[in-house]
Amino acid sequence: MVSDIEVSQSVQPEKIQDIAAKIGISQEQLEVYGTDKAKIALHKFDHLPRKGKLILVTAITPTPAGEGKTTVGIGLDDALNLIGKKSIVAIREPSVGPVFGIKGGAAGGGHSQVIPMEDINLHFTGDLxxxxxxxxxxxxxxxxxxxxxxxxxxxxxxxxxxxxxxxxxxxxxxxxxxxxxxxxxxxxxxxxxxxxxxxxxxxxxxxxxxxxxxxxxxxxxxxxxxxxxxxxxxxxxxxGAMAAVLKDAIKPNIVQTLAHNPAFVHGGPFANIAHGCSSLIGTDLALKLGDYVVTEAGFGADLGAEKFLDIVAPRLGKTPDAVVLVATVRALKMHGGLNKKELNEENLDALKNGLPNLLRHVHNMHEVYGLPTVVAINKYPTDTQAELDLVREECQRLGINAIEADVWGQGGAGATELAQEVVKLADMPADFTAIYDKEDPIQDKIEKVATKIYGADGITVAGPAKKSIKKLEHLGYGNLPICIAKTQYSFSANKNSLGAPKGFKVPVKEIKVNAGAGFIVVSTGSVMTMPGLPKAPAAEKIDVTADGKITGLF
Missing domain, CATH: 3.30.1510.10 (Domain 2, N(10)-formyltetrahydrofolate synthetase)
Structure with a gap:
């Protein structure tokens, strides 16, 4: 099988000035880094109104089987452009550490990538x-x-x-x-x-x-x-000095997809300790320049999408016009109890057992938040027709369409049906409902997220956390939104509880304020803010040839 980096290196990038011109950005409005990437001078666009429809790409609860949220988001953007819409994808910059660890790169995959893939995954424009x-x-x-x-x-x-x-x-x-x-x-x-x-x-x-x-x-x-x-x-x-260091990092980066469509890649906050979305500035600019903006929220919809809707959207002043919820048959079978080594075989029973995870996320986006939603089945060659039909049937019971997308193998051409559904949904009236009011007490906000989004029976608050809540409310931080830090592998705080668990409470162990970011971090367990390398780091396979060509990056 051809690797992601080999697919990426097989495509000759267009000059970044030509890519930018497609969405009305002139050479004078660019700060060029080489020939295939640039930063955008923000003040040049202050006068422009927003015109774009906002499409939020999120996913089921992550598993080692993979979901491909970034890959689907980039492929959807290419598909929207393919059917004649002016679309811009806005995604996060990869963190270099995980590139050398176990996760690898984060620029998409197969024929659905942003390029230059090597630069984006490594030093890029120096933002990090x-x-x-x-x-x-x-x-x-x-x-x-x-x-x-x-x-x-x-x-x-x-x-x-x-x-x-x-x-x-x-x-x-x-x-x-x-x-x-x-x-x-x-x-x-x-x-x-x-x-x-x-x-x-x-x-x-x-x-x-x-x-x-x-x-x-x-x-x-x-x-x-x-x-x-x-x-x-x-x-x-x-x-003052900190802002001086960041004066260029705050400017959005523009690159291109493999199909030579404009892409904004800017910012990379974690989706548990932080909100897990690309920069508000980049999204706002894309809404001014494109008719559609495809953006992504980190991890599953219970983490990234919830934080986008409750932290980012109020700050942006706009909620999504449609939500794309990414799932794979393989990952759903893993939620149903199947071992990773058995995922290539058809197993309808395991799929049935895992489907509640997808359906709870669908319910949250469509019923709790009131947003038009479509399920994107990120297709694998091992998926059988019976498995795909089962996913579609269960989603239709909730009034939601599930559409196959083969973006890894075909790029935008493999997601045109999904793109057409997104266009239809984005024109539908949305009845967005926030799950808490910013003036709610801190503990009430936590409980509303836990019960309405995670499906918990409630929360338990440790003594030190109770003292912190009282202190933060006394100091005037009580009206900030909350950012719950929990495992990404489960709706609950137990990473081994797959599917759609019931009958659990979310433990609140620690509370702290991120006053600069403007939210309160709620820890439900030990939060890993400095990962370690695995036994066999990806760094061991990365190399560079005499002429500077990078190999082994995925």
């Missing part, structure tokens, strides 16, 4: 590097402030800000810094998050412009004083 520098600048200013006399009376045992690095490195999760003599600093516990988990990543992706970003950076809570008062980046006078 800039975010890491801004993050670590703040960390350095915190430690220097303490060393120089600690005028703000920062409690060194209650510093919540960590350093960041865009690499999977478990060795850096927790350490003690400042060891040695007095000139080496003040000893205290510290640690690293991967850059995608940095609050600065989430803050940049929810900012509307550079000045808004600077104001948000100033609000970041870095820890607490010995009196228990929050200490912010603004009090450390850090926001």
């Amino acid at each position: 590097h800039a975010i890491g520098i801004a993050n670590n600048l703040l960390a350095a200013l915190i430690d220097n402030h303490i060393y120089q006399g600690n005028e703000l009376d920062i409690d060194v045992k209650n510093i919540t800000w960590k350093r960041s690095l865009d690499m999977n490195d478990r060795q850096l999760r927790l350490f003690v810094g400042g060891l040695g003599n007095h000139a080496s600093g003040i000893p205290h516990e510290d640690g690293f998050d991967i850059t995608a988990a940095s609050e600065i990543m989430a803050t940049l992706c929810l900012a509307t412009d550079l000045l808004d970003l600077k104001e948000r950076l100033a609000k970041i809570v870095i820890g607490y004083s010995r009196k228990g008062e929050p200490v912010t980046a603004g009090q450390l006078k850090a926001e």
